[in-house]
Amino acid sequence: xxxTDQAQTVTNKTFDEINVGDTASYARLVTHREVxxxxxxxxxxxxxxxxxxxxxxxxFGECIAHGMLTGAFISAAIAMELPxxxxxxxxxxxxxxxxxxxxxxxxxxxxxxxxxxSKPWVTIDCRVLNQNDKTVALGEAQVMAPTKKxxxxxxxxxxxxxxxxxxxxxx
Numbered sequence: 311x312x313x314t315d316q317a318q319t320v321t322n323k324t325f326d327e328i329n330v331g332d333t334a335s336y337a338r339l340v341t342h343r344e345v346x347x348x349x350x351x352x353x354x355x356x357x358x359x360x361x362x363x364x365x366x367x368x369x370f371g372e373c374i375a376h377g378m379l380t381g382a383f384i385s386a387a388i389a390m391e392l393p394x395x396x397x398x399x400x401x402x403x404x405x406x407x408x409x410x411x412x413x414x415x416x417x418x419x420x421x422x423x424x425x426x427x428s429k430p431w432v433t434i435d436c437r438v439l440n441q442n443d444k445t446v447a448l449g450e451a452q453v454m455a456p457t458k459k460x461x462x463x464x465x466x467x468x469x470x471x472x473x474x475x476x477x478x479x480x481x
Contacts, residue, residue: 318464322394325430325455332422336387340375340414342481346472348379362481373481375410380447384436387418388453390464393432396456400431404449408440412481415441423450430455 323332349355354376357364365373381404388397410416417439424433432455438447474480 319461320390320394320464321461322396322456322459323392324459325393325425325432325457327459328393328422328425328432328455330422330425332392334387334392334420335417336383336391336420337415337417338383338386340379340410340412340416342412343472344379345373345375345412345481347470348376348382350472352376352378354378360481365481370409370411372411375412375414377404377406377410377447380406380410380416380438383416384418384438384447384449384451387420387436388434388451392420392422392434393453393455395460395462396458398454400452400454402436402449402451404436404447406447408444408446410440410446414446416446430457 345359349360356376358368358370359365359373359376362373365371381402384402384404385399388399389395419437419439421435422432423435426432432453434451434453436449436451437445440446
């Protein structure tokens with residue numbers, strides 16, 4: 311992503327520009343706020359993600375992020391890095407290998423492993439590593455790559471305010 315005076319822009323990589331072996335990465339810090347927002351949007355209120363007392367009694371000993379939040383970071387990497395804007399998801403396999411805890415910095419590593427010969431479809435190997443280079447998730451995405459070159463202005467998400475009903479249940 312490139313930064314200008316006020317707006318951020320991102321340029322895609324078209325199907326014709328993509329080669330097997332192309333790579334990209336995308337990093338994100340996992341915060342309590344993101345876990346709360348993901349729970350609110352997804353409806354997944356599993357207490358292992360939101361209730362420290364409950365999570366303390368699990369094999370993890372603390373709250374962990376939703377697995378699909380990690381999956382959402384893969385989606386963001388594909389949408390923002392490789393191939394970028396205009397990409398359409400066709401499918402995703404995903405295996406979770408280790409828990410993600412609050413404060414982890416995740417890096418999504420993408421690598422193009424296959425291009426469909428007659429359609430703009432691309433297969434991308436997806437690996438997610440934490441700050442200790444431990445693989446927390448891996449899988450493979452099939453996407454329809456854009457055929458038109460575009461540089462787009464990134465639209466920031468709306469401001470969202472979280473209001474806690476009970477501050478004792480915060481991880």
